[in-house]
Amino acid sequence: MTMSSTIRDMKEGNEDDKIVVESIVVDMSPYCDAASNSSGRTIIMDEERRDCHSRLNEALRRDGFAYVRGLGIDIRLCEDALREARSFLHDADESVRRSCLTMDRARRGYSPACSENFASLIGERGPNDLVRKFRIGPTTNTNDPTSSSIHRPTSMSSSSSSSSSSSSSSSLHAPNVWPTAEVWDDESASNFRISIGGYFERTCRAADGILEAIRDGIINDVRNDGMIYESMRALMGSGRSGRNVGESEDECRGEHTSILTLLGYRHGRRHTNGGGGGRMRPLVSAHTDVGVITLLHYDGGKCAMLQRAAESYGVADTENIEWIDVDLPRPAPPRDDDPVFVVNVGDCLSDLSGGYLRSTLHRVMPRICHPIADDTASNDTAARTCLALFVGLEPSASMTLPSGEVVSYEEWRRRRIARATAVMRRKE
Numbered sequence: 016m017t018m019s020s021t022i023r024d025m026k027e028g029n030e031d032d033k034i035v036v037e038s039i040v041v042d043m044s045p046y047c048d049a050a051s052n053s054s055g056r057t058i059i060m061d062e063e064r065r066d067c068h069s070r071l072n073e074a075l076r077r078d079g080f081a082y083v084r085g086l087g088i089d090i091r092l093c094e095d096a097l098r099e100a101r102s103f104l105h106d107a108d109e110s111v112r113r114s115c116l117t118m119d120r121a122r123r124g125y126s127p128a129c130s131e132n133f134a135s136l137i138g139e140r141g142p143n144d145l146v147r148k149f150r151i152g153p154t155t156n157t158n159d160p161t162s163s164s165i166h167r168p169t170s171m172s173s174s175s176s177s178s179s180s181s182s183s184s185s186s187l188h189a190p191n192v193w194p195t196a197e198v199w200d201d202e203s204a205s206n207f208r209i210s211i212g213g214y215f216e217r218t219c220r221a222a223d224g225i226l227e228a229i230r231d232g233i234i235n236d237v238r239n240d241g242m243i244y245e246s247m248r249a250l251m252g253s254g255r256s257g258r259n260v261g262e263s264e265d266e267c268r269g270e271h272t273s274i275l276t277l278l279g280y281r282h283g284r285r286h287t288n289g290g291g292g293g294r295m296r297p298l299v300s301a302h303t304d305v306g307v308i309t310l311l312h313y314d315g316g317k318c319a320m321l322q323r324a325a326e327s328y329g330v331a332d333t334e335n336i337e338w339i340d341v342d343l344p345r346p347a348p349p350r351d352d353d354p355v356f357v358v359n360v361g362d363c364l365s366d367l368s369g370g371y372l373r374s375t376l377h378r379v380m381p382r383i384c385h386p387i388a389d390d391t392a393s394n395d396t397a398a399r400t401c402l403a404l405f406v407g408l409e410p411s412a413s414m415t416l417p418s419g420e421v422v423s424y425e426e427w428r429r430r431r432i433a434r435a436t437a438v439m440r441r442k443e
C-alpha cells in the first residue's frame with residue numbers, strides 16, 4: 016500500500032482507519048515530548064526511543080519523506096499560525112505584504128508570486144514558481160521576541176523590527192521584518208507576529224528532537240563505519256536550537272539558521288491553462304531542499320498538492336517520474352489535539368549521511384478546484400497555506416563529510432548553490 020492510497024483510504028472512512036494511521040505516522044514523543052514522572056524527571060525507555068528512531072529512518076530511507084506526530088506541539092498553535100498565515104498571504108492587501116520586502120527575500124520577509132525559481136536548485140530550467148512566501152528566521156538578537164533564543168514571545172510591539180541589529184556576521188542571519196500597525200491594523204499585525212513567532216520557536220525545538228532521533232538511528236544502523244559518528248556530530252550540540260546542555264532557556268543562543276517560510280497558493284492561471292487540455296505546469300518546480308530536514312504542516316486547501324518522487328530518481332529524468340501525493344492526515348480522536356507533520360530529508364543531511372538518507376525530489380502541482388467568488392481566507396477552501404520549517408545548522412558548524420573532508424555549514428551551502436548555478440550556466 017502506498018502512502019497516498021493509505022491516506023485516501025483513511026479519508027474515506029475506512030473501518031481500519033486507526034490501524035492505518037498508526038502504521039504510517041511515526042510517534043516522535045520519545046524524542047520530542049517525553050512524559051515526566053511525579054518528581055518531574057523525564058522517563059524515556061531506551062526501547063521506545065529505539066522503536067521511534069528505527070521507524071522514522073525506515074520511512075525516510077524508503078520515501079525521503081515521513082509523517083510524524085507527538086512533537087509536543089498543540090494543534091491550536093498550528094491552527095492559529097495557519098489562520099494568521101492565511102490572513103497575511105491571502106486576505107491582506109498586497110501593500111501590507113509589500114511592506115515586508117527586503118534586500119534578500121530568499122531569507123527574510125515577503126517574496127511575491129513568480130519571483131523565485133526552485134527548478135534552478137537542481138540546475139533545471141522552468142517557469143518561476145507561482146506562490147507567495149513570507150520568511151522569518153533567528154536574529155541572534157535577544158531583544159527580538161522571534162529570536163529563537165527566547166522561548167516565550169512576550170510583549171509584541173507592532174512596529175517593524177527591520178532595524179533590529181544582528182550580532183552575527185553570517186549572511187544566513189538577518190533581521191526579521193514584520194508588517195506594522197501603520198500598514199495593516201494593530202490587531203492583525205500583532206496577532207500575526209505572536210502566532211508566527213510562537214510557531215517558529217516551538218517547531219525549531221521539535222526539530223532538535225527529530226534530528227536527535229535521525230542521528231541515533233543512523234549511528235545504530237551504520238555502526239561499522241567509524242566516520243559516520245564524526246559526521247553525525249554536526250546534528251547535535253549547540254548548533255541548532257542554540258541551547259547548550261546545562262543552559263537554561265533564558266541563556267540559550269539563537270545561532271542556528273533555520274528559516275520558517277509561509278507559503279500561499281491560490282487558484283490562478285496555471286490552473287486554467289492545464290484545465291484546457293494542456294499539460295499542467297507546477298506551482299513550485301521539482302527540487303530537493305537544500306538544508307538538513309524540512310518540517311511541514313499545511314491546511315487542506317484544494318488548489319495545490321505537494322508531491323514527491325515515487326523513488327529516488329536522478330535529477331536528469333524529471334520528465335518521466337512517477338509522483339505521489341503527500342496528503343496530510345488530519346488527527347482523529349483520541350489524538351485530535353496532536354497534529355501530524357511531514358518531515359523530508361534535505362541535501363545537507365543527504366551529504367552528511369553519505370547517501371544513507373537521500374533528499375527526495377518534490378514539487379507542488381495545481382489542482383482543478385472550484386473557488387468561490389468571495390474567496391476570503393475564512394470561506395475559501397481552494398487556497399492552500401503551508402508552514403515550512405527549513406532546518407539549518409549554525410554557519411560555523413563543522414561538518415565531517417563521509418569522505419573525511421571537514422567543511423563549515425556555511426561553506427557547504429555556498430558550494431551547493433554554486434553547483435546548481437554552474438549547471439544552469441552550462442545550459443545557457
Ligand SMILES: O=C(O)CCC(=O)C(=O)O
Nearest residue numbers: 278299304321379401403
Ligand atoms: O508547499 C509545500 O507543500 C512545499 C513547498 C516546498 O517544497 C518548498 O518551499 O521547498
Ligand SMILES: [Fe+2]
Nearest residue numbers: 302303304377
Ligand atoms: Fe521543498
